[in-house]
Amino acid sequence: METLDILIIGGGPIGLNCALEAQKNNLSYVIIEKGTIVNSLYNYPLYMRFFSTAEKLEIGGIPFISTAPKPGRQEALEYYQGIARQRDIHIKLYEKVESVSRKNEIFVIETSKGKYSARSVIISTGFYDIPNLMNIPGENLAKVKHYYTEPYPYVKQKIVVVGSSNSAVDAALETYRKGAEVTMIIRHSEISKSVKYWVKPDIENRISEGSISAHFNAELMEITEKTVIFKDEKGEIHEIENDFVLAMTGYLPDFDFLKNSGIELQGECLNPLYNSETMETNIPGLYLAGVVCGGKDTHLWFIENSRIHAEIIIKSILSK
Structure with a gap:
């Protein structure tokens, strides 16, 4: 079994951005996504419009061209899924990660379809899957x-x-x-x-x-x-x-998955423990990116202000 440099859990916009950064730095990687590409966006209301303008939703320096001041769900699906196609992102779809464990500085990731090995893991699972x-x-x-x-x-x-x-x-x-x-x-x-x-x-x-x-x-x-x-x-x-x-009472990250992966959760909001300068958790080599960083405070992080996580994480991985 090949040991990847990085395994990314979650194929949303931030997970895709992590993959683009890995590609740019010649790191081997794969994304494991339990649904389709940007699955949460796919499940948004059909006529939803973003609060952010198109340029603030861009990843990887790739222009997001929108015909409206605020892009909608379909435009976002076309943009992000188009990036996955055009950049040949390595992604496994409809495959659920069941466990992450660290053994001798290597992570073993078991999924609904197989097993993977990686030196680093990025969890970018968002929060849209579990209703509050x-x-x-x-x-x-x-x-x-x-x-x-x-x-x-x-x-x-x-x-x-x-x-x-x-x-x-x-x-x-x-x-x-x-x-x-x-x-x-x-x-x-x-x-x-x-x-x-x-x-x-x-x-x-x-x-x-x-x-x-x-x-x-x-x-x-x-x-x-x-x-x-x-x-x-x-x-x-x-x-x-x-x-x-x-x-419409909101949604929560999968706290059981985070906890079972060894990540410490703190306070009433169950904030996952991580270093804001590297996005690394209390488990060496295990990183968080995107909305999942906020615990129950799901309004803290969104695409616009968490795009930077990918660059921060890859810089940390390369430093090792």
Whole structure:
């Protein structure tokens, strides 16, 4: 079995950028990705637009040409998957990494399809695969969706949207405009300040005029086949008719995988331990890149500000 210089776990934008840096420095590598190339982007809402402009999403110095000020999901898929094709990125798709262990300064990586050996490992797995559950009765019902793709299934349906971030606001506005009766259950006192600046006035105006019903400082308590039960800001309990719940409550990194790989997790946010100057964890030769670095604080890192991780990591590996 060949021992690679680097094995990269995760074929998202940052994983691809790590591969480009490895190529540039003549290091042998492979990416292991459990889905398709940039799998998380593939699973984004169909009409999602980025907050960042195209140039801030670029990797490897390769221009990202967009016809709009803010590129959308399809443009991003074309850009990143096009890079993988054009640069002949070594990537294994639909293969899940099951364990990472270090033996005699060499990592052994076991996957759903085989075994690999590498001198260094980069974990760039993002956070989009594990929903942040509400842990309430009825959350496992088929009508509860933790991922939203498009509004058409919800036409003329009574929809409850949980949350007030970008994903929740997009789901609320899109389903409302396709004829859904939308109620938002929001734990905070206002729409999140992180909502895209060109969308925030839209949702606030729809709430103000009563087109979308919103309950602030509220909490969803239970989901039944035909209703939802929630507590309002006064502590009063309400039950309303409901067909679907879009639980846009966020997502989490795979903390079990990080912990089983030997990485220390710290504090309430389960921040993985790493050296910010090298991105190396407490396990020598094991690095983190991208959103996964933030633990539960998944808004800390994103494509725009974590592209630099690839260069930092490869520089550290070469220094050894």
